Amino acid sequence: MTKQRKLIDDIIQKNPHITAEDIFLKAKQIMPSIALGTVYRNLGIMARENEILKIPVANGADRYDKTTKPHDHALCTVCGTMKDIPETNIKELLEERLNMKISSYNLNIYFQCPKCLKEQKIKI
Amino acid sequence: MTKQRKLIDDIIQKNPHITAEDIFLKAKQIMPSIALGTVYRNLGIMARENEILKIPVANGADRYDKTTKPHDHALCTVCGTMKDIPETNIKELLEERLNMKISSYNLNIYFQCPKCLKEQKIKI
DNA sequence: TTCAATGCAAAATTTTTGCACGCTA
């Protein structure tokens, strides 16, 4: 566990659903010498070791989450904010229905969050 | 509707779940002058006009599908083959449970398909 | 003739990797 790895982990704990680029920018403020490659390398290791969760996002950079159990996410199509969706049991539901073992799954829903919905109303 | 666009559409109809790169390679065999940019440009237009469906894939190129209604997919983690999952009603289920309008959603499950499971068994 | 669509190439975006160097055990 290097200083860099510890720093990256701290940033994710404080900022769930953060992108690698944003982790890099926050890390740079504290450790200006850190390299983007180091961030990616550590994210890869940590995700493989199940210390963090990597969340792929359609048309955008992956996000990294402190909650390691696979769970579902909602993304605002306007501001890009990502939030957890309350437990859906979709994995179990599908495994039963399809009669097969799922190694992983990924469910993102895209919607307009209340804040952006309100702001759009004002704009129009 | 140009010749290029028609060709791209034909390829998708015959090869659901195909990537842009593979569409390009197949198209090139028939129309050697076609450019990858043209493929992407037409895919973008066709997806926007809801003639085809764009399916984002974790750690890989997007796929394009002839079935335009959003539906769920299973990807083999070994050979990469993608298949449709029978209707799950997840969108309706989530809209009701979360009490909000979902503009789109994306559910991919990752598993080892029967063929690859068998081949792995032989190998070990 | 017009103008949208093409081909081509460059660029943008996100992520991975090779390599020399520096910490740390």
Place this chain on the structure above:
DNA sequence: TAGCGTGCAAAAATTTTGCATTGAA
């Protein structure tokens, strides 16, 4: 001092875009 992890930069992979040219109406 041996070797793992770093910083840096180049490259890989996927997608987008600017621009001159083409071709169909």
